[in-house]
Amino acid sequence: MSQALPRITTTSSNPTPFALQIGGGLLVRNTVLSFAGQAIPALLTLLTLPYVMRGQGPERFGVLALAWTLLAYFTIFDLIGRATIKFVGESLARNENERIPQLIWTSLSLQTLLGLVGAGALAALTSALVRHELRISLALTHESLLTFRILALALPVVIGSRNLRGVLEVGQRFDLVAMVQIPTTSAVSLMPAFGTWLRLRLPGIMALILLCWLVNAIAYVGVCFQLYPGIRHGRFDRGAVRPLLSYGGWMTICNVLLALIGSLDRFLIGILISVQALAYYAAPAEMVFRLMIVPSVLGMTLFPAFCTLWTGDPSHLERLYARSFKYIVLLVSPLVVIASLFASDILSFWLGREFAARSTTIFQLLLIGLLITALGQVPANLLDGIGRPDLRANTFFWCIVVYLPLLWVLTKKIGLTGTAMAWMLKAALEFALFLLQLRKLLPLPVAALNRTGLPRAFAGMAALAVVMVAIKFLIPVLWMQLTGVAATLVVFAIVSWCYTLDSADRTGVGAFLVWARRMEPRAIQVNPVP
Secondary structure, eight states, X not given: OOSOOOOOOSOOOOSSOGGGGOXXXXXXXXXXXXXXXXXXXXXHHHHHHHHHHHHHHHHHHHHHXXXXXXXXXXXXXXXXXXXXXXXXXXXXXXXXXXXXXXXXXXXXXXXXXXHHHHHHHHHHHHHHIIIIISOOOHHHHHHHHHXXXXXXXXXXXXXXXXXXXHHHHHTTOHHHHHHHHHHHHHHHHHHHHHHHHTTOOHHHHHHHHHHHHHHHHHHHHHHHHHXXXXXXXXXXXXXXXXXXXXXXXHXXXXXXXXXXXXXXXHHHHHHHTOHHHHHHXXXXXXXXXXXXXXXXXXXXXXXXXXXXXXHHOHHHHHHHHHHHHHHHHHHHHHHHHHHHHTHHHXXXXXXXXXXXXXXXXXXXXXXXXXXXXXXXXXHHHHHHHTTOHXXXXXXXXXXXXXXXXXXHHHHXXXXXXXXXXXXXXXXXXXXXXXXXXXXXXXXXXXXXXXXXXXHHHHHHHHHHHHHHHHHHHHOOOHHHHHHHHHHHHHHHHHHIIIIIXXXXXXXXXXXXXXXXXXXXXXXXXXXXXX
């Protein structure tokens, strides 16, 4: 990078409040960079998966897949990540930059300690898991034990680097996050294939992955030291421990409840129908999960902005909250409409006609639930951003209370279609509860939604659906249908630009295009140091 990084200093003489610098162009840029950081490694994983599967064999590949699953579960020890974003964002909004180094050191110390506790728990469970719980052949037992122990070593590194990434995100430096994340996580995605090419066993592959994570963490440390030079003089602040753990504790409860909600449908299918039937539900559900990357990335971008704006500029917060619903509708509804209409064709191409015959309706119901869940990302992230993750946990609790009996009855009476229907209804209940919880704290008049163009976004979505239905059922040839879909999407984009997006939205997109053309590394400058 040719220019010096803008630094956040320990003085508070910045004439322009940090919150006021969070504009539309910056948020568009952050969303695109976040999407690239998620999508590129995921694409590399999908491309290399068949080679790894063939090279390692079914059992070794199963152990590798289980290692990723264990890592995902043990990131429950990531208590402090979003708490760090929350409190650093508040400090930036108040221009209390001298407090930031203490927050960073305290949160990083707590996060690393929790990671070490998680690593110890995983290492302690490894022997019992491999020798007694998992059906692993004797020839692969020692290899699996070593693989999981190396994975345990990686846990504090992964959790600590997440904390540092959050520090960059709340400073609105998603460009620096992408600069670190894209090459290192892409390397993590490629390491199984590279290790297979080198004819390494699983421990060797896991060691390569651990090396990539170490490089990732070191890179985040270096960039954070440049962006926040005051870190060099930071210290552990015992006064910050309690608020960080309190907020982080509620976030952990949210994550546990969310994981429980996410697994109930599959477990009940296995209990009430059969494990064999689960495949006809799990495959379309997995595809829907992959499509969630779009609203999830927007949520990742909104959360740091919500944290800062809640303290620094509440009126801007309300406008961003209202606009976010419009962005979700414009981005997600075309995916949902097209995938729903062509669900049978997609499943037939991917898994065969017999599979499509049994899973098409399931896929369509889950896609409707996807749109509702995507809309729920906005109030959910705002509840976290204003410091009320307890209300989000409360929402998840009541969702489980209603969802579990509903899921049981519909699965037993209707089968897999009933399971998908219950999931869709759960998404609607969750969204409604989020809105009700938020209504008490941040009353948003309907006029604000009208001013941001949300009704026009829904009207555009309805018009798009009508045209897509006509294309699907009036045009008999698939390639002509796809041509019509492409043309309709172009028209939808033009109409949305002219009539749904307002001048502020278009200015934001234009600012992003200027940045993308120049590839300027600067984002927000807070007290730049010459």
